[in-house]
Amino acid sequence: MNKEKRTQIFTRLRDANPNPTTELNYSTPFELLVAVILSAQATDVGVNKATDKLYPVANTPEAILALGVDGLKEYIKTIGLFNAKAENVIKTCQLLIEKHNSIVPDNRNDLEALPGVGRKTANVVLNTAFNQPTMAVDTHIFRVSNRTGIAPGKDVLEVEKRLVRLVPKEFLMDAHHWLILHGRYVCKARKPQCGSCIIEDLCEYKQKTS
Numbered sequence: 001m002n003k004e005k006r007t008q009i010f011t012r013l014r015d016a017n018p019n020p021t022t023e024l025n026y027s028t029p030f031e032l033l034v035a036v037i038l039s040a041q042a043t044d045v046g047v048n049k050a051t052d053k054l055y056p057v058a059n060t061p062e063a064i065l066a067l068g069v070d071g072l073k074e075y076i077k078t079i080g081l082f083n084a085k086a087e088n089v090i091k092t093c094q095l096l097i098e099k100h101n102s103i104v105p106d107n108r109n110d111l112e113a114l115p116g117v118g119r120k121t122a123n124v125v126l127n128t129a130f131n132q133p134t135m136a137v138d139t140h141i142f143r144v145s146n147r148t149g150i151a152p153g154k155d156v157l158e159v160e161k162r163l164v165r166l167v168p169k170e171f172l173m174d175a176h177h178w179l180i181l182h183g184r185y186v187c188k189a190r191k192p193q194c195g196s197c198i199i200e201d202l203c204e205y206k207q208k209t210s
């Protein structure tokens, strides 16, 4: 795909949704960090249901640590993998208190050193909480990038690096959200809705649906 097409695609996605953001509910970087840890292999809707009850009670490292693993599980037990996630969130709270003055770090190395935080989670936090032009490639972004030809790659890291290199600078900050939302609601895994897709004429996918 050439630069002109990429620019047109992101121009259309931006025109349709000028201020995209995550569908996870949060009001502080810490709330976002915990929500993203909880969201691995879970839906944003499911995470929001849990955090809407948790955060009014505990939304700081100290307060969640005070709940303890079992107390935290009571709030997140509807989310998949909640046992491991509870352990990771509690350990992350401990580390934030001990090493970072209870403040979520704004750099990749410190974020990825937190339990339950991998490259994708770090990218989401850096982009959404700290306005850094990172690209958190999830299953939706991976699929859309490959199908359309915007940034094809054999694995998520390759797609991430290509997106950071190829997405025109003016769109880089929000590209991650536009691609996720496009994959979640239009370019769906089993049945892409090509007939009502606003970038259908620009997309290079060979098996478009009618």
Ligand code: SF4
Pocket (backbone or CB within 6 Å): 147, 148, 186, 187, 188, 192, 193, 194, 195, 197, 198, 199, 200, 201, 203, 204, 205, 208, 209
């Ligand atoms: S035209 Fe189809 S395959 Fe291409 S981005 Fe749109 S929905 Fe996805």
